[in-house]
Amino acid sequence: MAAEPAHFTKCCKDSGILGVVKCQKENSALKECLTAYYNDPDFHEECKMEYLKQREEFRKTGIPTRKRLRKLPTSM
Structure with missing residues (x-):
């Protein structure tokens, strides 16, 4: 589960202001990871x-x- 935040962070750093559009897949994975912890x-x-x-x-x-x-x- 720890990989999702790192992937999202890297994507946002690499994409700059376009991260909102380009990092949707990574953002979804991060939300899924956080939800798993929230419900545990x-x-x-x-x-x-x-x-x-x-x-x-x-x-x-x-x-x-x-x-x-x-x-x-x-x-x-």
Whole structure:
């Protein structure tokens, strides 16, 4: 499933503004791929658990995940 976004991205980069017309096949494949994930109950549960984990951490620290990951020490 991971190939669809790469194919669509490459097509759009190669086609420029004409990507809307030239990349319809790749866009359809990408939509199909995303729909498969959207309708997958296991994937939905995985995303929910990740969200709940991040929310719990935010409630403990008050620091959003983005900032917490950026501020990791680079050396000791």
